[in-house]
Amino acid sequence: MEISAYYETKTAHFGVVSTDWLAxxxxxxxxxxxxxxxxxxxxxxxxxxxxxxxNTWRNQPHLAEAVAAIxxxxxxxxxxxxxxxxxxxxxxxxxxxxLKSWDTTSISLTAxxxxxxxxxxxxxxxxxxxxxxAKSRLIERAEKFGEISYKARKVIAMLSQDFIFDGCTxxxxxxxxxVLEVLKLAAQNKKLFRVFCTEGRPDRTGLRLSNELAKxxxxxxxxxxxxxxxxxxEVDMVFVGADGVVESGGIINxxxxxxxxxxxxxxxxxxxxxxxSYKFARLYPLDQKDLAPALRPVDFGVPIxxxxxxxxxxxxxxxxxxxxxxxxxxxVLTPSVVSDELIQLYL
Amino acid sequence: xxxxxxxxxxxxxxxxxxxxxxxxxxxxQTAEFLRSVISQQRVPHTNQAAxxxxxxxxxxxxxxxxxxxxxxxxNIVRRVLHIIxxxxxxxxxxxxxxxxxxxxxxxxxxxxxxxxxxxxxAVVAAAARSTLRPPxxxxxLEDMPDSTAIPPPSxxxxxxxxxxxxxxxxxxxxxxxxxxxxAVNELIQDIATCYDQIAEQAxxxxxxxxxxxxxxxxxxxxxxxxxxxxxxxxFKVIVSExxxxxxxxxxxxxxAARGLQTxxxxxSAIFAMIxxxxxxxxxxxxxxxxxxxxxxxxxxMVALAAQRHAVPFVxxxxxxxxxxLYPHNPEVLLxxxxxxxxxxxxxxxxxxxxxxxxxxxxxVVNPTFDYVPPKFVSLFITDTGGxxxxxxxKLIADYYSADDLVVKRRALTGN
Numbered sequence: 001m002e003i004s005a006y007y008e009t010k011t012a013h014f015g016v017v018s019t020d021w022l023a024x025x026x027x028x029x030x031x032x033x034x035x036x037x038x039x040x041x042x043x044x045x046x047x048x049x050x051x052x053x054x055n056t057w058r059n060q061p062h063l064a065e066a067v068a069a070i071x072x073x074x075x076x077x078x079x080x081x082x083x084x085x086x087x088x089x090x091x092x093x094x095x096x097x098x099l100k101s102w103d104t105t106s107i108s109l110t111a112x113x114x115x116x117x118x119x120x121x122x123x124x125x126x127x128x129x130x131x132x133x134a135k136s137r138l139i140e141r142a143e144k145f146g147e148i149s150y151k152a153r154k155v156i157a158m159l160s161q162d163f164i165f166d167g168c169t170x171x172x173x174x175x176x177x178x179v180l181e182v183l184k185l186a187a188q189n190k191k192l193f194r195v196f197c198t199e200g201r202p203d204r205t206g207l208r209l210s211n212e213l214a215k216x217x218x219x220x221x222x223x224x225x226x227x228x229x230x231x232x233x234e235v236d237m238v239f240v241g242a243d244g245v246v247e248s249g250g251i252i253n254x255x256x257x258x259x260x261x262x263x264x265x266x267x268x269x270x271x272x273x274x275x276x277s278y279k280f281a282r283l284y285p286l287d288q289k290d291l292a293p294a295l296r297p298v299d300f301g302v303p304i305x306x307x308x309x310x311x312x313x314x315x316x317x318x319x320x321x322x323x324x325x326x327x328x329x330x331x332v333l334t335p336s337v338v339s340d341e342l343i344q345l346y347l
Numbered sequence: 348x349x350x351x352x353x354x355x356x357x358x359x360x361x362x363x364x365x366x367x368x369x370x371x372x373x374x375x376q377t378a379e380f381l382r383s384v385i386s387q388q389r390v391p392h393t394n395q396a397a398x399x400x401x402x403x404x405x406x407x408x409x410x411x412x413x414x415x416x417x418x419x420x421x422n423i424v425r426r427v428l429h430i431i432x433x434x435x436x437x438x439x440x441x442x443x444x445x446x447x448x449x450x451x452x453x454x455x456x457x458x459x460x461x462x463x464x465x466x467x468x469a470v471v472a473a474a475a476r477s478t479l480r481p482p483x484x485x486x487x488l489e490d491m492p493d494s495t496a497i498p499p500p501s502x503x504x505x506x507x508x509x510x511x512x513x514x515x516x517x518x519x520x521x522x523x524x525x526x527x528x529x530a531v532n533e534l535i536q537d538i539a540t541c542y543d544q545i546a547e548q549a550x551x552x553x554x555x556x557x558x559x560x561x562x563x564x565x566x567x568x569x570x571x572x573x574x575x576x577x578x579x580x581x582f583k584v585i586v587s588e589x590x591x592x593x594x595x596x597x598x599x600x601x602x603a604a605r606g607l608q609t610x611x612x613x614x615s616a617i618f619a620m621i622x623x624x625x626x627x628x629x630x631x632x633x634x635x636x637x638x639x640x641x642x643x644x645x646x647x648m649v650a651l652a653a654q655r656h657a658v659p660f661v662x663x664x665x666x667x668x669x670x671x672l673y674p675h676n677p678e679v680l681l682x683x684x685x686x687x688x689x690x691x692x693x694x695x696x697x698x699x700x701x702x703x704x705x706x707x708x709x710x711v712v713n714p715t716f717d718y719v720p721p722k723f724v725s726l727f728i729t730d731t732g733g734x735x736x737x738x739x740x741k742l743i744a745d746y747y748s749a750d751d752l753v754v755k756r757r758a759l760t761g762n
Contacts, residue, residue, distance in 0.1 A: 345483075
């Protein structure tokens with residue numbers, strides 16, 4: 001089975017715990033540890049490839065994928081021989097298209113490329129400047145984007161503090177850096193709350209999140225994925241991250257988010273999404289099958305007969321009517337605001 | 348400024364003792380009060396906007412803390428802060444445009460100027476613009492100016508042009524205060540006339556022979572219904588009495604006096620009557636950023652009944668009632684508990700209300716407000732027209748600056 005690049009990134013960043021992974025770790029010689037590789041400056045003897053560049057950035061565990069994409073596009077600008085803005089734009093367009101087609105499953109990669117392209121073509125700040133200073137300005141902005149992304153997480157954590165009250169129980173599905181940041185800040189602010197982590201089969205993201213939370217002395221309980229409805233009674237709010245926020249205001253996130261949101265809705269519990277605004281993507285999925293499925297291996301521990309099919313998709317789409325609010329660096333938003341923001345940017 | 352402080356204390360006392368009631372009256376008096384604060388504020392020659400903003404914010408914190416349940420106070424404080432920012436911005440952009448390209452390398456761009464010799468006026472304008480606008484995807488990648496992007500007084504200004512610029516700034520200063528007071532006057536005017544603007548839309552919503560249900564009494568609703576009546580619409584109104592204050596009685600009397608066919612019912616009869624109702628029209632105490640409504644107690648029941656029978660639930664609200672906060676904040680959800688004397692006469696049940704022993708005695712709780720979630724509201728009618736609940740955030744973004752949302756939080760942590 002073909003494993004999607006999207007899933008590979010996740011595995012590399014979050015150290016998904018699977019038996020496969022354990023086996024690989026034991027015979028570690030074959031795989032170089034991706035976290036150690038640092039971005040290599042572009043060698044001029046080797047032909048420049050935007051995808052290689054992207055991959056070197058992508059393997060840095062603290063960088064979001066959109067940041068890696070924008071950094072890669074900045075590298076395109078740096079190595080470009082173009083002498084006019086138009087040439088540069090065409091070159092960038094080509095690079096971003098090849099990036100996007102290299103991994104069609106990653107939404108934040110696409111969104112990041114689109115956002116940067118939009119900035120290059122739209123921004124009024126470039127209009128009156130000469131070409132070289134415009135170029136250096138673009139590169140500078142792209143390099144600052146990592147900071148913007150980091151700051152976005154801080155802003156989101158700050159905004160969501162009002163919503164976490166003393167004595168509340170939060171159900172978290174999936175491992176998200178933003179959600180972790182939110183919970184971290186709440187713990188720092190001496191809020192009293194407990195967290196239920198879903199196990200997150202087969203990646204066991206919940207194990208990792210519970211690990212991190214235990215370090216912060218936050219009371220945490222792991223519930224298996226099928227126990228979401230069982231434990232929803234005790235839950236006050238559901239917190240999830242997002243791989244992408246789509247134009248309808250719905251989110252695309254780790255498999256199981258949809259059912260968690262459905263259960264929460266039917267029990268009248270608020271569902272909060274924490275996502276940076278550069279994850280807003282120009283997609284309008286109508287149902288689950290509208291998405292390119294991101295495949296991943298599912299390990300059942302016992303051999304499965306070859307005639308039996310296995311559902312391997314790694315994520316699902318949660319429609320906006322099941323979400324209460326989105327916490328983004330643009331502020332606290334209702335799902336309907338997302339399309340407004342996107343239209344403002346792309347129309 | 349001792350006189351300003353004593354005025355503030357007076358006003359705070361009035362708010363604390365609930366001498367000022369009703370969101371419209373509160374909004375109007377708050378705006379008038381802030382206008383006098385601004386006019387008495389002595390402004391320095393440099394950085395006038397910041398001085399005004401600080402003064403208003405200081406006073407605003409105290410006012411909000413005096414009656415945190417009356418959200419109109421906070422709304423008006425934020426509106427005035429927004430007005431100051433806007434006026435300051437329009438003056439500085441006018442100045443930048445006036446100075447032309449040569450002087451466009453304004454002080455705030457000193458650092459940029461070093462690497463980019465020719466920095467365009469467009470950049471300056473864009474930077475100034477983005478301080479006023481709420482953050483958006485469009486500006487995400489742009490150079491985010493610091494929140495103090497209001498240009499600080501030039502310390503390293505050019506020799507010859509520095510002089511002319513400082514003269515310019517002096518005149519800007521005097522003009523700023525004048526413009527702000529002018530704009531606050533407009534705001535007060537708007538608050539006073541919001542009834543008319545809402546009532547004007549009545550004929551679009553109320554049709555011939557319809558049956559309208561409302562609960563309690565709201566001046567906005569009264570004006571709305573009367574405006575439709577004046578346009579020769581004939582319709583029936585069912586008024587629910589609105590226990591425990593029974594303001595519905597007053598409304599029913601008033602409507603009947605104006606020749607409208609009125610029926611008075613008890614609050615408990617709402618479900619019984621709702622099936623023959625075409626539309627529910629109610630007033631609100633405050634409208635939150637997500638489209639939820641803080642309304643007189645009993646309205647959530649009306650909303651549920653309307654939802655059950657698919658009757659449109661229309662909320663009338665002047666723009667001073669739009670609050671940029673989300674109702675999930677506990678301090679916003681804080682309800683006001685009024686005196687139990689509205690429920691019981693003095694001496695009644697006195698044998699079960701043994702205050703000395705305490706335990707096991709009867710409690711009487713009299714909350715003032717209900718929270719109606721946005722999913723129950725079909726339409727908001729404000730002075731700018733009809734809006735969907737999910738659109739309220741947009742209106743709010745027009746009225747307030749993102750920087751001012753935290754006035755309240757700061758006030759609370761300060762206490």
